[in-house]
Amino acid sequence: MIINHPLLGPRDSAEFVYMGDASLIERPDPEAENAADQFHDYAYLRDNPAGELRELWFHEGGDRSWLVVTRDTRTHEISKVELARDVARSKGRSL
């Protein structure tokens, strides 16, 4: 499987470590009133779709960047690769 790194180009997936569902970068606000409920969902609840899934990959054997990879779980086809920090910044974080 080849992951097309947004900065470094096509790289073998063996250079990467799978780090779970991309929703993990959406950490709830610990000061929120229902923080306990939100953190329960954040920690334990995952969708398991037969289809497109957004997931985190860490380029451990490369430039150590975190990526958000959109992958089809039925075919392993990768349709989109973004830097996780760009995803966070597009939502107004890490600015």
Added chain:
Amino acid sequence: MHNLTAITALGSSVPSVDTVDGATLCENAELALASVHARIGHETACRAALADLLDGRVPDVGKVILRDPEAAFWTGPDQWMVGAPYETHEDLDAQLKARFGASASITEQSDAWACFDLQGAKMERVMELLCPINIRAMQTGDVQRTSLHHLGCFVIRRDPSDWVRILGPRASAGSLHHAIVTAMRSIV
């Protein structure tokens, strides 16, 4: 004042040199290193300070600015490693901090890395045995981080282009050296 004796990454008083036909591996104990990481919101100022240090240039993705005394290579988004001769830049991190101020986080790296220079006509074949990067597609001034012998290393293609500099974790310098020398001896 303690009276300490400096040793190289491999633990000797003199840097090791290994030669096989067509490739020479030299331990390099003359390199001071410091990492530069732009602070959030200060990326422009950090790049300006880096350009000021490097004759107006900033290393692009996967690139090295080879120059004396300070050189630098890209390590990640808004991150670079700066190198300089240890003899004149033992306090490289302090020198850089004075230049970059609050625009970047500077971390001393000299004692974190072991540096090996591999040079010779068979260098490419040795590197092909050691790591998955396409060394033949790299040119002078290119850098990639990869795994050598399960160790995360930076590989810099230098001038002349039969020369690569390998920066690996200093705590595993012996294992890295063993792996490179084994690969050198495996080339027929």
